[in-house]
Amino acid sequence: xxxxxxxxxxxxxxxxxxxxxxxxxxxxxxxxxxxxxxxxxxxxxxxxxxxxxxxxxxxxxxxxxxxxxxxxxxxxxxxxxxxxxxxxxxxxxxxxxxxxxxxxxxxxxxxxxx
Amino acid sequence: xxxxxxxxxxxxxxxxxxxxxxxxxxxxxxxxxxxxxxxxxxxxxxxxxxxxxxxxxxxxxxxxxxxxxxxxxxxxxxxxxxxxxxxxxxxxxxxxxxxxxxxxxxxxxxxxxx
Amino acid sequence: xxxxxxxxxxxxxxxxxxxxxxxxxxxxxxxxxxxxxxxxxxxxxxxxxxxxxxxxxxxxxxxxxxxxxxxxxxxxxxxxxxxxxxxxxxxxxxxxxxxxxxxxxxxxxxxxxx
Amino acid sequence: xxxxxxxxxxxxxxxxxxxxxxxxxxxxxxxxxxxxxxxxxxxxxxxxxxxxxxxxxxxxxxxxxxxxxxxxxxxxxxxxxxxxxxxxxxxxxxxxxxxxxxxxxxxxxxxxxx
Numbered sequence: 348x349x350x351x352x353x354x355x356x357x358x359x360x361x362x363x364x365x366x367x368x369x370x371x372x373x374x375x376x377x378x379x380x381x382x383x384x385x386x387x388x389x390x391x392x393x394x395x396x397x398x399x400x401x402x403x404x405x406x407x408x409x410x411x412x413x414x415x416x417x418x419x420x421x422x423x424x425x426x427x428x429x430x431x432x433x434x435x436x437x438x439x440x441x442x443x444x445x446x447x448x449x450x451x452x453x454x455x456x457x458x459x460x461x
Numbered sequence: 462x463x464x465x466x467x468x469x470x471x472x473x474x475x476x477x478x479x480x481x482x483x484x485x486x487x488x489x490x491x492x493x494x495x496x497x498x499x500x501x502x503x504x505x506x507x508x509x510x511x512x513x514x515x516x517x518x519x520x521x522x523x524x525x526x527x528x529x530x531x532x533x534x535x536x537x538x539x540x541x542x543x544x545x546x547x548x549x550x551x552x553x554x555x556x557x558x559x560x561x562x563x564x565x566x567x568x569x570x571x572x573x574x575x
Numbered sequence: 576x577x578x579x580x581x582x583x584x585x586x587x588x589x590x591x592x593x594x595x596x597x598x599x600x601x602x603x604x605x606x607x608x609x610x611x612x613x614x615x616x617x618x619x620x621x622x623x624x625x626x627x628x629x630x631x632x633x634x635x636x637x638x639x640x641x642x643x644x645x646x647x648x649x650x651x652x653x654x655x656x657x658x659x660x661x662x663x664x665x666x667x668x669x670x671x672x673x674x675x676x677x678x679x680x681x682x683x684x685x686x687x688x689x
Numbered sequence: 690x691x692x693x694x695x696x697x698x699x700x701x702x703x704x705x706x707x708x709x710x711x712x713x714x715x716x717x718x719x720x721x722x723x724x725x726x727x728x729x730x731x732x733x734x735x736x737x738x739x740x741x742x743x744x745x746x747x748x749x750x751x752x753x754x755x756x757x758x759x760x761x762x763x764x765x766x767x768x769x770x771x772x773x774x775x776x777x778x779x780x781x782x783x784x785x786x787x788x789x790x791x792x793x794x795x796x797x798x799x800x801x802x803x
Contacts, residue, residue, distance in 0.1 A: 350570040354471040357464060358557065358570050361475020369484040370602055372715025372764060375594075380618035387615030390608035394648035415793050420622035422714060422766060443472065451757050456464040456472050480717075486650060487600030488712055494732035501729030504722035508762035529679050534736035536600060538650060565643050578699060578798040585696040586785065586798045589703020598711035671700065684692040684700045 353459050356436035359397045360443040363432045364454045367392045367401070368445070374423040377414065381405040384423065392432070399433040399440070425452025467573050470550035473511045474557040477546045478568045481506045481515070482559070488537040491528060495519040498537065506546070513547040513554070539566025581687050584664035587625045588671040591660045592682045595620045595629070596673070602651040605642065609633040612651065620660070627661040627668070653680025695801050698778035701739045702785040705774045706796045709734045709743070710787070716765040719756065723747040726765065734774070741775040741782070767794025 350358065367388050376384055385403045392401040405428050413421040421427065430445040442457045464472065481502050490498055499517045506515040519542050527535035535541065544559040556571045578586065595616050604612055613631045620629040633656050641649035649655065658673040670685045692700065709730050718726055727745045734743040747770050755763040763769065772787040784799045 348573055350471060350573050354468055354573055355570055357468040358471040358475040358555075358568075361472040361477075362479040362568060363475075365476040365479020365481075366483045366603075367479075369480045369482075369715055370599075373711055373766070374598055374615075375619045375622035377622050380615075380622055383611070383614045383618045387602075387608075387611045390611045391603045394603035394605050394608055394646070396646050417793070418622070418624050424715070424764060441472075451759070454472075454476060456469055459462055459464050459468055483601055484716055485712075487597055487652070488729075489708075489733045489736040491736050494729075494736055497725070497729045497732045501716075501722075501725045504725045505717045508717035508719050508722055508760070510760050531679070532736070532738050536652060538601070538652075565645070576801055578801050582696055582699040582801055583798055585692060586699040586703040586783075586796075589700040589705075590707040590796060591703075593704040593707020593709075594711045595707075596711075597708045598714075682700075682704060684697055687690055687692050687696055 352437040353439045353461055356397070356434055356439040356441045357456055357459065359436050360432055360434045360441045360456065361454075363392050363395055363398055363401065363434065364430070364443060364445060366395065367403070367430060368425060372422075372424050375420045376405065376410055376423040376427065377420040378407040378411050380420075381407050381410060397434050397436045399435045402431045404429050466551040467553045467575055470511070470548055470553040470555045471570055471573065473550050474546055474548040474555045474570065475568075477506050477509055477512055477515065477548065478544070478557060478559060480509065481517070481544060482539060486536075486538050489534045490519065490524055490537040490541065491534040492521040492525050494534075495521050495524060511548050511550045513549045516545045518543050580665040581667045581689055584625070584662055584667040584669045585684055585687065587664050588660055588662040588669045588684065589682075591620050591623055591626055591629065591662065592658070592671060592673060594623065595631070595658060596653060600650075600652050603648045604633065604638055604651040604655065605648040606635040606639050608648075609635050609638060625662050625664045627663045630659045632657050694779040695781045695803055698739070698776055698781040698783045699798055699801065701778050702774055702776040702783045702798065703796075705734050705737055705740055705743065705776065706772070706785060706787060708737065709745070709772060710767060714766050717762045718747065718752055718765040718769065719762040720749040720753050722762075723749050723752060739776050739778045741777045744773045746771050
């Protein structure tokens with residue numbers, strides 16, 4: 348069957364998460380550069396279709412823990428951030444989030460409002 | 462409201478498309494290296510949760526057209542490929558595709574079967 | 576033969592250019608989000624070893640020209656930016672630049688000072 | 690001063706390493722998909738100017754150790770591979786390698802032959 352608007356909205360939300368994760372994974376990040384990375388991810392993904400808002404918080408403590416002691420930076424990955432994406436597609440609002448669960452980053456749909 | 466299984470399945474399908482696009486966009490690609498890129502994208506994304514199958518076809522003619530004439534390669538982008546992803550999530554099967562529409566790559570859910 | 580310090584410094588400069596290009600190629604970019612992308616690239620790559628400074632300028636006019644007319648953004652690539660990297664390795668300073676030449680982005684060492 | 694051919698050759702070698710690392714970091718990888726990733730990286734980077742050969746070996750044991758136990762894959766990073774790049778620029782041959790040193794991946798010029 349063809350997708351409903353709510354299903355298409357969830358597909359759009361998934362695209363945003365796959366994009367933000369795989370575009371920016373591997374970026375050199377330090378506590379000092381975390382703010383510019385947060386902002387760039389948010390503004391880049393908000394460009395995508397139907398993205399109402401994107402919020403990224405980089406965990407500076409975890410970045411510091413993972414940093415190469417010689418050079419002071421880590422490679423950005425899901426361990427280092429939580430993210431929330433709000434999509435509005437044909438009047439359906441989807442909120443989805445990425446956070447750590449049991450030691451691994453997981454992406455989930457939090458709510459669908461038609 | 463919480464997502465239905467079908468909505469969560471569509472979210473998973475979206476993740477796969479965002480991932481494959483943004484992980485591999487920018488890869489140097491020539492007609493001769495197209496086959497290894499297709500295979501690597503398929504096998505990489507099939508690792509992801511709930512991915513039943515991933516099929517990527519790189520358009521060698523378009524790659525050749527876009528190639529830098531001095532060096533013979535282009536940078537991989539959505540113009541150069543079609544892709545199909547099949548997700549199975551809690552018994553719901555979602556088929557989604559990426560193809561060119563009106564000059565730009567578009568990702569769509571093709572079908573949802575519960 | 577083993578590399579000289581000046582050769583190793585040039586190798587380090589090359590790493591920075593390959594990194595900045597292939598980490599950020601494909602990022603959704605619009606004239607409005609260009610500033611946050613410039614800053615994030617600069618601060619990310621300045622984290623890398625021996626990077627004294629990184630300067631990126633995104634060409635907003637070219638981004639606007641390349642933007643998908645429906646959604647208002649382009650995918651970031653070498654067409655959209657000039658960049659300068661200064662490396663200091665064991666007292667050798669290397670300046671390298673990326674800019675368009677004959678329609679394609681090229682990366683060059685501009686100077687080596689021992 | 691302008692770069693010598695040997696310095697420019699080392700710059701080119703650095704570009705290849707930055708490219709291969711930051712293009713492919715974050716790719717989902719399992720022991721079963723390691724071979725297609727190795728091949729795709731090699732053929733992609735061999736497209737780049739002056740690249741004579743690129744050899745990548747993914748460490749399947751380390752990938753298996755790092756894999757998410759629920760889903761069986763890891764995200765590709767420098768921990769998971771060694772790489773060798775040979776550049777020929779204006780008759781100068783540069784061999785450069787990436788390998789783990791003291792727990793972190795390091796890229797080095799191994800030899801420069803004019």
